[in-house]
Amino acid sequence: xxxxxxxxxxxxIEIRDLNKWYGEFxxxxxxxxxxQKGERIVICGPSGSGKSTMIRCINRxxxxxxxEIIVNGVPLVEDVKKIEAIRKDVGMVFQHFNLxxxxxxxxxxxxxxxxxxxxxxxxxxxxxxKYLERVKIPEQALKFxxxxxxxxxxxxxxxxxxxxxxxxxxxxxxxxxxDPEMIKEVLDxxxxxxxxxxxxxxxxxxxxxxxxxxxxxxxxxxxxxxEENEPETFFNHPEHERTQLFLSQILNH
Amino acid sequence: xxxxSQPTLPAPASTIGAVGWMRKxxxxxxxxxxxxxxxxxxxxxxxxxxxxWSLLSADWIGTTRNDCTSDGACWVFIGxxxxxxxxxxxxxxxxxxxDTAFFILAALIAWLIIPSTPRKGWVATxxxxxxxxxxxxxLSGGYFGLETVExxxxxxxxxxxVLAVVGIVAALPFGVLLALGRxxxxxxxxxxxxxxxxxxxxxxxxxxxxxxxxxxxLFFPEGMTFDKLLRALIGITLFQSAYMAEVVRGGLQAIPKxxxxxxxxxxxxxxxxxxMIILPQALKLMIPGIVNTFxxxxxxxxxxxxxxxxxxxxxxxxxxxDPNWIGFSTEGYVFVALVFWVFCFGMSRYSMHLEKxxxxxxxxxx
Ligand SMILES: Nc1ncnc2c1ncn2[C@@H]1O[C@H](COP(=O)(O)OP(=O)(O)OP(=O)(O)O)[C@@H](O)[C@H]1O
Ligand SMILES: [Mg+2]
Numbered sequence: 001x002x003x004x005x006x007x008x009x010x011x012x013i014e015i016r017d018l019n020k021w022y023g024e025f026x027x028x029x030x031x032x033x034x035x036q037k038g039e040r041i042v043i044c045g046p047s048g049s050g051k052s053t054m055i056r057c058i059n060r061x062x063x064x065x066x067x068e069i070i071v072n073g074v075p076l077v078e079d080v081k082k083i084e085a086i087r088k089d090v091g092m093v094f095q096h097f098n099l100x101x102x103x104x105x106x107x108x109x110x111x112x113x114x115x116x117x118x119x120x121x122x123x124x125x126x127x128x129x130k131y132l133e134r135v136k137i138p139e140q141a142l143k144f145x146x147x148x149x150x151x152x153x154x155x156x157x158x159x160x161x162x163x164x165x166x167x168x169x170x171x172x173x174x175x176x177x178x179d180p181e182m183i184k185e186v187l188d189x190x191x192x193x194x195x196x197x198x199x200x201x202x203x204x205x206x207x208x209x210x211x212x213x214x215x216x217x218x219x220x221x222x223x224x225x226x227e228e229n230e231p232e233t234f235f236n237h238p239e240h241e242r243t244q245l246f247l248s249q250i251l252n253h
Numbered sequence: 254x255x256x257x258s259q260p261t262l263p264a265p266a267s268t269i270g271a272v273g274w275m276r277k278x279x280x281x282x283x284x285x286x287x288x289x290x291x292x293x294x295x296x297x298x299x300x301x302x303x304x305x306w307s308l309l310s311a312d313w314i315g316t317t318r319n320d321c322t323s324d325g326a327c328w329v330f331i332g333x334x335x336x337x338x339x340x341x342x343x344x345x346x347x348x349x350x351x352d353t354a355f356f357i358l359a360a361l362i363a364w365l366i367i368p369s370t371p372r373k374g375w376v377a378t379x380x381x382x383x384x385x386x387x388x389x390x391x392l393s394g395g396y397f398g399l400e401t402v403e404x405x406x407x408x409x410x411x412x413x414x415v416l417a418v419v420g421i422v423a424a425l426p427f428g429v430l431l432a433l434g435r436x437x438x439x440x441x442x443x444x445x446x447x448x449x450x451x452x453x454x455x456x457x458x459x460x461x462x463x464x465x466x467x468x469x470x471l472f473f474p475e476g477m478t479f480d481k482l483l484r485a486l487i488g489i490t491l492f493q494s495a496y497m498a499e500v501v502r503g504g505l506q507a508i509p510k511x512x513x514x515x516x517x518x519x520x521x522x523x524x525x526x527x528x529m530i531i532l533p534q535a536l537k538l539m540i541p542g543i544v545n546t547f548x549x550x551x552x553x554x555x556x557x558x559x560x561x562x563x564x565x566x567x568x569x570x571x572x573x574x575d576p577n578w579i580g581f582s583t584e585g586y587v588f589v590a591l592v593f594w595v596f597c598f599g600m601s602r603y604s605m606h607l608e609k610x611x612x613x614x615x616x617x618x619x
Contacts, residue, residue: 059517059518060517061514061517061518080522084520084522085520087517087518087519087520088520090518091518092515092518094511094514094515094518096511098509098511098512098514098515099515100512100515100516100530100534101534102533102534102537111519111521111529112519112520112521115521115525115529116519116520116521116522116525160519161518161519164519164520
């Protein structure tokens with residue numbers, strides 16, 4: 001196996017020359033990004049810079065018009081089967097949890113494994129309980145999402161994604177809808193996940209989290225990746241003026 | 254007349270609460286007092302004769318028109334013809350079958366309405382899938398030794414209920430498909446759904462019934478007969494599914510986008526997403542709309558009399574034309590109106606109650 005080939009195999013996600021427009025509005029401009037298996041990446045940037053749009057392109061919640069996205073070696077194209085295959089392997093955690101309110105916590109967790117992966121119910125429930133224990137709320141399994149606090153709901157949402165046994169996890173501002181006292185319990189779960197070697201792409205402004213777990217921090221502005229570096233350099237010696245400005249704004253307030 | 258002065262009489266001490274209430278709501282200030290007195294006067298002027306005719310000087314007991322001797326209403330007519338009003342020309346020995354079917358239906362609905370009963374999902378599925386088969390076998394017979402009763406013998410309130418219930422239940426799945434079609438990404442599916450919905454919503458039910466009864470047979474080969482009731486039911490269902498589609502669409506629109514995205518992100522397919530995530534949530538929100546559509550349809554069913562089906566209204570008219578009972582159509586109309594009103598009022602109260610409950614349920618969740 002050649003050196004190049006080997007490196008390709010190590011890629012969880014590869015984005016090449018990605019461009020996306022909303023009508024006239026050029027929301028993503030020439031995005032290039034390679035994510036190694038097991039890599040933890042934090043994405044930050046001002047509001048409206050296209051962070052959500054970019055990670056939502058990875059599991060086709062948004063469609064892109066130009067460029068290539070390759071997930072686990074599978075190119076993302078206009079083919080329902082391919083898209084569903086990629087979604088099986090890519091978990092996503094949303095800002096507003098998006099749990100299914102008419103189903104219990106346990107049902108939320110076993111639904112996709114049973115119907116998408118065809119796992120037998122018993123096995124799916126055992127897996128679900130294992131992950132609910134990992135996020136430290138097994139005792140809530142039979143409650144409905146509406147009966148839980150925000151932090152608990154977000155941990156259920158993480159468990160629900162993990163139940164599909166994904167290779168990559170996408171997080172879109174997972175803590176920004178939470179009260180301050182609940183942020184830590186969710187971050188702790190995410191840090192643990194990162195330490196176990198999960199490939200993660202996380203949009204967040206929790207700079208403490210970025211410093212602890214990120215292999216790379218990416219700064220986006222106006223639809224472009226402006227700067228990417230390991231956290232040490234990114235926070236202490238940001239190269240670009242816009243990055244410096246952004247960091248001074250979020251760190252000083 | 255002693256009734257005139259009643260509102261202004263001092264109330265007995267034991268009803269201080271009522272006096273207080275009246276002070277506050279009816280007599281607070283000169284304008285309100287005058288308004289109360291004037292309106293009270295007119296309601297007594299107009300209501301008194303109605304009360305007198307319908308209750309105080311009405312005849313209740315007897316078997317023929319000769320038993321109606323006073324100048325009030327002759328409820329004897331209704332009493333004598335009640336069986337016909339309920340069952341139409343259904344053979345008398347077989348009416349237990351109608352009773353049984355409607356009793357089961359009432360029990361199932363009660364089960365679904367009462368909040369604390371378990372296993373609502375199963376009961377709802379049973380009501381929508383198994384019960385129609387049971388009801389069909391009971392009503393038309395031909396199986397299990399039940400005598401066949403042809404549909405031209407069906408009539409009265411039971412026919413009204415059959416038309417309304419079948420109309421709603423059959424329209425629901427079509428309505429769901431049309432509403433999903435209208436939201437579809439596929440342009441052809443979307444346009445077809447929109448065209449269908451807008452065409453049916455643009456024509457009155459009466460023309461649909463005419464077409465179903467007069468034009469539909471033209472499309473079938475000569476000699477092939479096609480049950481008249483079935484034709485009416487098909488017409489009503491096609492018509493009603495367009496309205497149902499709009500109710501369903503309203504329910505679907507109330508589901509947050511995040512629910513679709515979460516289902517997508519987990520890799521659920523379109524139908525899995527709709528059936529397990531979106532529709533169960535939307536259906537709950539749609540119940541008040543469905544009940545309102547049902548009320549409208551329930552009243553509209555009386556239009557079938559123009560194609561020669563004898564629903565409650567038609568059969569009452571036929572009875573009132575019976576030489577033995579000529580001259581009592583007022584009683585008949587009042588009775589029919591009352592029956593319709595009781596059903597519709599009950600349903601509309603239920604739908605209001607539900608809207609309130611759903612409303613609080615929703616804000617709890619947000
Ligand atoms: N469906 C849409 N149609 C049109 N414009 C959109 C749509 N979704 C997002 N946008 C625009 O695209 C830009 C990028 O949005 P995006 O949500 O990716 O930003 P973001 O970096 O995640 O911001 P935030 O920090 O506020 O979440 C914004 O200017 C937004 O207004
Ligand atoms: Mg965002």
